[in-house]
Amino acid sequence: MARPLSADALVSALRAEGVTVVEHTGWRTNNRNHKGSWGPLNGVMIHHTVTSGTTSSVSLCFNGHSALPGPLCHGVIAKDGTVHLVGNGRANHAGVGDPDVLAAVSAERAKLPAPNQSTTDGNAHFYGFECVNLGDGKDPWPEAQIDAITRASAALCRAHGWSANSVIGHKEWTSAKIDPRGFTMTDLRARVAARLAKKPTGTGTGTGTTAPQYQPFPGAQWFRKNPRSAIVTAMGKRLVAVGCSAYTSGPGPQWTEADRRGYAKWQRKLGYTGASADGWPGAKSWAALKVPYSS
Structure with a gap:
């Protein structure tokens, strides 16, 4: 378990891992903290968006929709590997899931139990990254995007002293979800572990940060x-x-x-x-x- 990183610490951790970061206007105060706890943190959860296009996906994840207010994650990982930060604090991404899975992640066990309960608030315990992909098993996952997912996950694990076993997919949290679809979490965790075995390759100075080309929809x-x-x-x-x-x-x-x-x-x-x-x-x-x- 860990206390959530501050906004500055999160950005620094991502940059230090070599991630290209876009900080979208208002992301530092965009959260659902008034609806429940945020922390202690136990891990990182990976999702796919079921959308295409960076601008519209970022806008959706920042604002949410009528049935599920935003933010819908903390960062959106685009096809080109750019990580767009859209939320800081509690986000509507994990939903309820299995307490046995949470216990396994907290203990950093290599094998997770199959999720069969939906009683624990995952939004309080996981960072969430939405990755732009249709989730149909056909939409490709470019290497730049997989590398960014790996780096972003490793950045948070390194910042908190977690192992790669702290990174899970939404489908491993609840049987009601299938994301991410198109790669295996076992392979992703192996990539994260390999990164954690090396020193971070980024500068940590912020030189990798770029401004988005277009303004996300404000809602x-x-x-x-x-x-x-x-x-x-x-x-x-x-x-x-x-x-x-x-x-x-x-x-x-x-x-x-x-x-x-x-x-x-x-x-x-x-x-x-x-x-x-x-x-x-x-x-x-x-x-x-x-x-x-x-x-």
């Missing part, structure tokens, strides 16, 4: 709160660039009716009609707009 409700943000300005400039301006001046950082009218033009340009073209941004139309990242 539908974010716009309805009339935000004032550089994100709104960046969105407005993109609306102008794609010929959907409704501005008489601006755009500026304050969300206004002109922003909504301009966005409605963009939705109609994409083929949306009726209530789907009401000017309130949605995840798919936002991803298509390609709003530049604003810190």
Whole structure:
């Protein structure tokens, strides 16, 4: 068992292991701590997203959806091996699982029992990484992505003094899940163990950190709160660039009716009609707009 790493310590651990990290706006305070405990930590859990595309997957994992609020993990691992940090604290990723599995992970046993109970809160005890993959057994796992999963897992194990046996798949936590599908956790743990046997290869200085190319979707409700943000300005400039301006001046950082009218033009340009073209941004139309990242 271990106390959760601080946001700074988590980033440093990942960088020190040679991981390319993207810190998304608001990730350090994005959590579900008000819904339950966060820690003590016992391990790392690996998932697949059942989605394709980095931008939309990151947005989903940051915000969640109506049935399951975000964050849905701590980091999203893209096909190119970039780790996108979206949450810090309790996240809705593990759900309930088997207490016997938790006991085995805590003891760092090489063999896990088959999960047959769903009585223990995994969100309190595991870091979670969602890996972009359809999970159909056909979507490939590029070597860069597998390497990043290995490095991210090893980074947390090294930071806490855990062995590779502290890394499990969601399917090993509960019989209700099949993820990750497409590689075996036995092979992944062997890769993590091999990394832990060597010194970390990263710099730990932050030089590997990059800004995301496009702004993740802030969530539908974010716009309805009339935000004032550089994100709104960046969105407005993109609306102008794609010929959907409704501005008489601006755009500026304050969300206004002109922003909504301009966005409605963009939705109609994409083929949306009726209530789907009401000017309130949605995840798919936002991803298509390609709003530049604003810190």
